[in-house]
Amino acid sequence: MHPVDLGLPVEVPSTALFTDQYELTMLQAALKSGTAHRRSVFETFTRRLPEGRRYGVVAGTGRVLDAVENFRFDEDLLGFLRERAVVDADTLDWLAGYRFSGDIWGYPEGEVYFPGSPLLRVEGSFAECVLLETVILSILNHDSAIAAAASRMSSAAGGRPLIEMGARRTHELAAVASSRAAYVGGFASTSDLAAGFRYDIPTVGTSAHAFTLLHDSERDAFRAQVDSLGRGTTLLVDTYDVAEAVRTAVEIAGTDLGAVRIDSGDLLLVAHRVRQQLDELGARNTKITVTSDLDEYAIASLAAAPVDAYGVGTQLVTGSGHPTCSMVYKLVARAGSADPAAELVPVAKKSLGGKTSIGGRKWAARRLDAEGVAEAEVIGTGEVPADLAGRQLLVPLVKGGEVIAREPLDAARDRHRAARAGLPLSATQLSRGEPVLPTVYV
Template identity: 85%
Template sequence: MNTADLGLPVDVPSTALFTDQYEFTMLQAAMKAGTAERRSVFEVFTRRLPEGRRYGVVAGTGRVLDAVENFRFDPDVLAFLRERKIVDEETLDWLADYRFSGDIWGYPEGEVYFPGSPIMRVEGTFAESVLLETVILSVLNHDSAIAAAASRMSSAAGERPLIEMGARRTHELAAVAASRAAYLGGFTSTSDLAAGFRYGIPTVGTSAHAFTLLHDRERDAFQAQVKSMGRGTTLLVDTYDVAEAVRTAVEVAGPELGAVRIDSGDLLLVAHRVRQQLDELGATDTRIIVTSDLDEYAIASLAAAPVDAYGVGTQLVTGSGHPTCSMVYKLVARAESTDPTAPLLPVAKKSTGGKTSIGGRKWAARRLDEYGVAEAEVVGTGPVPDALADRQLLVELVKGGDVVARESLDVVRDRHTAARANLPLSATQLSRGEPVIPTEYVNGRSGSLTGS
């Protein structure tokens, strides 16, 4: 099996420097204080969803697992840390042998989440766990933002396919991750060949306006493309006059023309006119693909238009206005001492300004109503109520430092479709609103419930 089918990286560079310097300074200070080896529990969560969003989408888990496996300090990395005097020699010696040996639990990739959901839980010594903070957050914040935008767009598109076309609108490496997240969220293909190579995502693409402008006549461009790619190709028809281009396209390719693409103008009006013209010319099976700065709202506005597919770029790879999910990585429990059997103590940030957290190692479950539809995200510490025992959300991802939960991207994609379908219908509304279900917290000692 091709490793790309499992979302494995094609190459395996060290991820050890995909981090912030203070992770290393905390490590060094904790080593000197004798607290670095205390068992610790970190959790990833967000205090709120981006404004107006009804749910979040967990994406990037597979990439996080790759990053944890490749978090190694090779000689070049250690030399850089030594040259910059970022940490002392004792710490460098410890880093040279670094291998994460703890456990990671998390929401399965593709699942939905809500404020307070413990999306990922990292358990190990403070020293080995704190170093992973930045790389885990950078992956989850980016990929989950893209996947959430993709999910909203795919919901708005209904059964019409979506093409991811944002590679030229973001960093070249972010573009590959964005393609993966978009596919998870419901897109069907990408224009980015690196994403196709690495993750097995279907790739598509034909021509841009430059190809038409290269030729002396639009007809010459169409003839060259059809000769090269066949009658089933997609011809771009808005370089000059759309009506004339459609007429020429059908004359060149015949009624077997695969599709025409419209990339400018009033897409609703133009799509209706092009559909009528194609039908009159006998090209009744020729599809219409629209592009041009689409987002979920523009896609929804075209629901009644005779459009067969959408190509989305800028708005998708920037999270449709929300390029991050504001996830945080917080210490929620730590041992009293370095004794491996020492009990864990809940710890939490209590500062003002809305940045408080809830201490304790948490579980999460989704309560359903009598119709099997989600009605609350329940997060708690201590024993799991019997009624929620079979509705728990966290699964084991890493055990004793070994990845135990690799999944294909198609499995993750199907999971998201099922998770979204299990939410109340209002989840897919594009109007601004609160999270579609509330988050309730269960106190492990009292069993009381409180809303978020």
């Protein structure tokens, strides 16, 4: 939930300078040449998935819509551009009235994608579309990378809840975006209060080792926490001796103790020992949460352990080794003149080194096998085959400059769960492999 929805005053900053200078210098040159107002189609896609990944996850779409809506050049921004002589006076005058008035289509947030998938299609004049390139890529590359890592971790967790706790491992604003993307990818909660405030994600947290070290004894620390937060709290039991801490925790909180957290050591071995000890002490309903530099592989290795929840930080907010998705934003079609009725002409980059692209305004659909399991990502231009008409993936997001597709974050989260469930079983394998679906061009 956005703070505005709570009736709270929020100053929404402009996103107009979240861009590269060459977007504005291209604009200036196009305005001078008379080509700036040619109708154009840009598409966002990736040529390949990160090495070893079986699928990608679309995340950040809601943030993209906010960014497009808030892409405005006020007097301060125009003054900065004027002072730096980034563009000329005529271009500054044009930027002063900038409002995106085109259309945007895209894969809905939470959907999965594959190499070549046209994740976002931006249509309008060249001038208004080209300015959005950097901010769109910045959001989608980051958020989709985090969501993909979160999805793999969620799959490895096998239904056990995951807590996002990576705020201290990344930029403070990236931390909020990471929490949001992790929630889309399957995490249940976050430790980051800014993310909870901004996006209504459930927040959790109790204490760190510093709280135990503050007190004269571990017993004093546990008693203070239980007196303040109640018996349902989570006590951190690995500051000194785990077995002694568990014993003390149950003595103080009783068998109604909510949970214990383990943050170091051989988590598989320690979790088994702690579970046995809790059961012997009568605290059979006390849960075990583990943290400590977890990634999807470590989580999978704990599948047989008596663990009830996982807390993940560093590996999540860095994309578990893949902090970006290598998405690009390419012009794929443009009109031959500024006449609104001019026909669109496909265009494509023909560079060497595997950086070519395919021209034309594209559609995408997911073909299913006889059992309803996805078997191919089909991409084409022109007419959509009749058998795929009901399986199209792009949906309208912006129409005539107006956002028409805002939705609750839980909708994206639920969509991702359903999309992942519709893939072949091999999609959840953590071993390195090719994309689980082939991309077929028609």
